[in-house]
């Protein structure tokens with residue numbers, strides 16, 4: 001007992017202060033790839049190695065449309081390795097959660113040379129990936145907002161609709177002393193009847209479709225749904241098959257999408273804080289209506 005107390009005192013506080021402070025992340029962490037469309041001379045090598053089809057090409061006689069979908073991206077870094085022109089680089093950016101699925105998609109159009117390399121950039125559609133960049137104020141407001149709108153803690157029910165459990169490992173980490181999600185007045189609950197937020201991981205397997213729908217129906221209004229990871233957003237590496245329906249929004253209305261494979265705990269926290277804002281809006285609308 002004495003040894004445990006001694007260890008506790010010598011360890012001190014381990015809880016990180018994210019989002020009030022910038023997240024300290026490992027140098028080896030891979031976040032989203034960034035694309036320098038002006039510099040990109042050939043998108044084919046990157047599209048060929050991309051394991052999820054996050055980079056797709058549509059060629060006509062003299063032009064090419066390149067589409068990059070962060071909702072499909074698993075942040076593997078293969079596109080950066082395959083692009084010899086250094087136009088693709090892996091960053092450590094992870095705060096990508098958004099309520100708008102379309103904002104995760106970038107497109108660029110090129111005119112082509114005879115050898116099918118890019119001649120010139122005709123058009124680029126770079127939507128803002130971050131719906132909310134001021135994560136610090138999101139964090140500061142979270143406790144206050146939860147108290148104001150609910151008068152109690154925010155309750156989350158998590159459903160694994162068919163994931164590999166990578167996302168679950170990160171969700172479990174949210175509850176450990178390092179990330180300690182309860183400091184925001186947020187807790188995970190066992191029953192959907194007590195939940196305000198539904199966190200869904202994995203592509204929705206056909207066997208889980210009914211269970212997922214019933215869980216959603218069992219939750220009281222107002223409620224919000226968060227799709228976690230590339231699988232939840234788009235079906236990810238599994239896609240749509242005889243056993244998998246793919247993305248969560250085929251089954252439920254999704255309020256916030258959190259990209260990543262799996263999203264790191266801070267990315268999850270960022271998405272959850274964003275979803276609290278959606279819940280507040282919904283409650284406000286309900287009261288007005």
Ligand code: SF4
Pocket residue numbers: 033046049050051052053054055072073074075076077078079080
């Ligand atoms: S980092 Fe994303 S876009 Fe690049 S190859 Fe991997 S999955 Fe595809």
